[in-house]
Amino acid sequence: MEILSNLIMGFGVAVSLQNVLYCLLGCVLGTLIGVLPGIGPLVTISMLLPITFNLPPIPALIMLAGIYYGSQYGGSTTAILVNLPGETSSVVTCLDGYQMARQGRAGPALAIAAIGSFVAGCFGVLLIALFGPIIAEWAFEFGAAEYFALMFFALVCASVLAHGELVKALGMVVLGLLIGLVGTDVNSGLARFSFGLPQLTDGIGFTVIAVGMFAVSEIVMNVEKKEAREVFTSKVGSLMPSLQDLRQSAAPILRGTLLGAFFGTLPGTGPSISAFSAYMLEKKIAKDPSKFGKGAIQGVASPEAANNAATQTSFIPTLTLGIPGSATMALMLGALTIQGIAPGPQVMTSKPDLFWGLIASMWIGNLMLLVLNLPMVGVWVKLLKVPYRWLFPSIIMFCCVGNYSLNNSPMDLYVCAVVGFLGYILVKLECEPAPLMLGFVLGPLMEENLRRALLISRGDPTVFFTRPISLTFMVLACVVLIMMVTPAMRRKRTQVYQEAG
Amino acid sequence: MKIPLESNKDFLAGMVFIVIAVTALIASKDFAMGTTLRMGPGYFPRVLGIILLLFGIVIALRGLRLPQRVEGGWGWKPLLFVLASMVAFAFLMERVGLVPSIIVMFFIAAAAGHEFRWLEVTVLAVLMSAFAVGVFIYGLGLPYRLIVGLD
Known part of the structure; x- marks a missing residue:
């Protein structure tokens, strides 16, 4: 019963006053951000990351994780009450959730969303605790070739599943890899792409890239649009779902949880895809599919469970392999690195308090969110009335002070402005920044492992195809790529994104 | 077309x-x-x-x-103001301290929006800089001067 003793140790870490407070802070911030449309978890995490570097590693990670899963809870509130997805992952919740609200059943919709998320969150946490150590054990057998192949696979998946066109996503990955090379080469000591600026020889900080790529473009895109936010101010009504509601949602919640938990572990797939697939599944197996889109409670329960399960399980590859599957996880990984923790399977053995403490805090956080979201829903709805013109300068302020505080140097912000300029142009041309972020974080790791693998194999590039694990990842990556190039699959992919909005 | x-x-x-x-x-x-x-x-x-x-x-x-048009035109004006506010903040930090830098940043950033209301921006800038001083200087203990010349 090693897991049990580990979990007990984890709870011991997580229930310390300091950690509970940071967990609560993360959950509150996450809900806040989730509720407010126009501020996504990526922007928030990139904005608050530099600030968390002033905290010890465990509370920093606990708080960042809280922001991430908290935003999934908050996103559903906006989806149900305002018909606006607070987060991209709650797009599908709008479909039936808003209809339920219009029928005066906003309360049960909110309650089912929260209960579904909670069940899924608990299950996700359990999965991490069960499978995390097994995967980490397995990952100890990974050599440089395996790591390179795994990262290659992760990047291919991330581009295939990104919004927009495949070539552009692949281009963004390569661009991210290139930007990741800025700075001193570890092997030769040569400063690459520093353009004569001594500050660039240490490389570009990943919060600089994150703020520039995500925050600047998102703010400018939002400011461009005229503000048109209608708040659905009708009464939320009784929160209690009826017995029938509960009975109808139980199975969809379980199915959504399983689906989300599975998708969460795959690279490139995140909460959004999980929620969408869960909705499609419910619609397909329902006895009366015509009810969907008209306030079917199953259409709220399953996607909400799925997106939260995926949020939790996406921590598995990040924490056990050190390979992030999404841009948000790339930021988490960056947070670990800046805290001086080398990500990878050794985290679990060298920093068990961090790993198990984080897991335990996620469970506590999910419980807090249930309490935060249900009785306090009125408070969150009021927040929707805060105009964006007050919000965005405040976001910029946090970005500025945070990035400045990293090195106390104005250079970071100058670089950030340049990245922001480029980021806005790319986003406007419909090149998604998420694959770039992933490439940026994985770039130096990939180069190092590529070099090492080839050095060990004495320059023989077949090393990636002769070792079984490496071969598997390479073949999977190629299969995924080829599938996407075939016209039938390409059409399907476009169709899926159109339906998902 | x-x-x-x-x-x-x-x-x-x-x-x-x-x-x-x-x-x-x-x-x-x-x-x-x-x-x-x-x-x-x-x-x-x-x-x-x-x-x-x-x-x-x-x-x-x-x-x-397969030509496709860029959607929604370019928002150069908001982009310019947002970036300028960041650059101004960075440039001013060492020279005048945290509080004036944040206030200048707020005024430039707010100009990116559709509406610019002097009173609103002033109140917001003052409140947020007070908040920032509380969080960053007293909460996190960052070693910045508040207002150069006054502290």
């Missing part, structure tokens, strides 16, 4: 990639290439540069074949 090159979405995206790829290739021309066995510092950047160049060409060509 004819779409001019300067608003052809994919053509422009391809061009951005091509320009960056060429810059990277030129910047890495002096790095030692090395062999596959002992890769020099130039190997990986050059391979990436070439791949990016190829992607850029493919995207640009597709833009020419």
